[in-house]
Amino acid sequence: MTREEYLQRPSIEGVVYKIDKNEIRVQNDCTLFIQIRNCRKVTLQEVQARFRQLKQEASASEKFKLKGTTKFMPAVRELYPAYRASCDDIERLFAELTEFVQRIKLDGIHYGCSDDELLEAATQRQNEISKYYWRNSAYSRFLTYDKCIRNAMLDRPWEDEETVNYTLTIA
Template identity: 45%
Template sequence: METDRKEYLQRPLIEDVVYEITDNLIRVSNSNTLFINLTKRNRIQLAEVEKLFREIRKIAKNNPKLKLKGVTKFLPTIRELYPEYCEGASLIEKNFSEISKLFRQIKIDGLHRGYHDDELMNLSYAKKAEIERQHYSSSPYSQFVRCYTNLKSALKMRGWEDEGIVSYTVLLLPF
């Protein structure tokens, strides 16, 4: 295995590769290729989702145009999803950190032609695939995130305040 890496490192370097590796971003590219582009999101706290839910319920009580679907199931559902969301977030954070270390080493070694043979690149792509699995629509991680972004979006857009709107429904559990 080590000789394969030595052979890989003998190959010509890919030119003009730009490495952006921070606590929240891993982006490696040149003018022709985006080798990786990962952004780490902040964790969503259960209390924040509950706060947004209370806020939209209060608005709905005082605004006859705004209808909420899924009110009784919302809190039990997000509370049930939250531990699995946290597991998914931890897995993402762990893999992001490991990919960051791998790409810091790749930056030192340089990115060479035929990088598909590089064990560090392949390992980082395998870890990226684990992150992507958390984003599948059926995963608890993804469902929890969707509930949160749906609430945030509804409260930001405030579609029920448009004059021409007679009735506006927010689907609290969008899955």
């Protein structure tokens, strides 16, 4: 089927397009066609600074102990190059996806959209990006390390008066 034949079909009504630098979402009331987020950038220096701050909190508090500190930064440093490469690839794929979705927005999504070549290409880019969000990827593991520190610094459970002893295993 040619693109022109596909575009002759009736359009699907109520499709909402959200396209910005952080997220792409294409949906209507009953179907989510595309939803993906761009790379979340975190520098190695930011993670190191938060880790130093967390260690200072642990040494200043008698209730708070950190476990896994000797393994944490080496693991983060080892993952960082793969994380950066993943970010670069995610950003490249996200830019391609943005172009496809802009073109889809101009043409609209029509009934029988499984025949839409642009939507298929956009879905393929979305799926390639989604692989980086899998738990076993370097990108996801690096962000998990960062999230562990961020959550500890936000929650600060060792400052609760009822807490007698708090141990945080970070690696």
